[in-house]
Structures are given as C-alpha cells and as structure tokens.
Amino acid sequence: MLSSALHIASRLQAPLSRRLLSTSPPPPSFNLLQKNEHFQTLHCTRSYEAGDILSTVDGIPHPCADRFTVQTSKTDHVVLDPEFLRYTNHSCSPNVFFDLSGRQLVALKHIPANSEILFFYPSTEWSMEEPFECNCGSARCKGSIQGAKFLPKEVVEEYRVADHIRVLKEEQSGQQRREEEEGGGGERELSAV
Ligand SMILES: [Zn+2]
Secondary structure, eight states: OHHHHHHHHHHHHOTTSOSSOOSSOOOTTEEEEEEETTEEEEEESSOBOTTOEEEEOEEEEESSOOTTOEEOSSSOEEEEESGGGGGOEEOSSOSEEEETTTTEEEESSOBOTTOBOEEOGGGTOSSOSSOEEOOOOOTTOOSEEOOGGGSOHHHHTTSOOOHHHHHHHHHHHHHHHHHHHHHHHHHHHHHHO
16 A cells, blocks of 8 residues: 555656666666556665665766756766666655765665665755655655755754755754844844834
8 A cells, every 4th residue: 555655656756757767677686667658666676674785876977956866965966877776766764875975875774675765855855856745655754845955954854864965954054043043133123112
C-alpha cells in the first residue's frame, strides 16, 4: 500500500525522475523497474545496513539546476554518474543520502532487499526548479517539496543534509533573526511613543 503510494507520488511529480529512460543497465546490486513508458524506479537487489555504501557517486558538472541535477555547493549542480543513480526518487522518509563530497551513496537505515532507493531531495537542493506536492505516504511527509530554503530549520535538522544546505539554512535563520530584531525594535519604539 505504502509502496504503491510512493510510486504514484513519484510518477506524477518527482522532478528527478527521468522522462528519458536509462540506456545502460545498472550493476547487479541494483534494478531499474519500468513503471510505464516514461518512468523507472531504482531498487536494490540485496539488503544494506545503516552506514553501508551502496555505490560510489560522481557528478558531471552542469551549468544550471534543472530536474535532472543534484546540487553540490551553493552554486554548483551536477548530473549523477553512474547513470542509473539518476532514477532515485524522492521520499520524506529516505533510505539513502547522496554524499557528493565523499562521492558515496550511503544507507541511512536498514534497507531490505528489493526496496526502492529513495532520497530526500531537500538534502541537496536549496531551491528546486520544479517544486511538487509530495504524497509519499510517510508519517513524516512534508507536503510541498520546493527545496530546503522553504522548510523550517527544525525540519531540515531532522535529516542528514549536505554541508551547503546546513550553511545556507544557518545563514537564512541568522538573516531572519536580524529582521525580527529590527522589527521588534520598531515596535518597542512605537509603544514608547
Ligand atoms: Zn512526502
């Protein structure tokens, strides 16, 4: 039930799901399942434990963010390599993290064999080119997925996120605090009049 809800959510809206189909098969520990003529999902054929490395990951630099890219710094975006990793869909209860600085795809928890491989898009994306309404079925579902910029700091802190996301979130909350302080100061001045 849950897994079919995930697939429907992914098929309808997940921005990193490919419109183009994979042209090369994944390694034996992975499987790409064909959901329809335009859509594939990535699954593992063996189990993993938290902290296990599922794959090495590289990124091919891309000039801008689009539905096919993953963000690797405040300004840089890459297309994932090897190609089969580009079919990893979003969930608000992810089972993997793309550690692009360590060039690893890391298991966040026990992953039974034949599970769909899912990551939390805002763990790398600050402001997404193509936001979507998530319907992943998780109790943790965040609804509108637009990137970490649009999530409360406490929500971002629930997840393992890339260093640039942590830094950007700190900068954003510092800016918000300053604005609130300035706003609060104005009110005090008014009430003193
Ligand atoms: Zn969700």
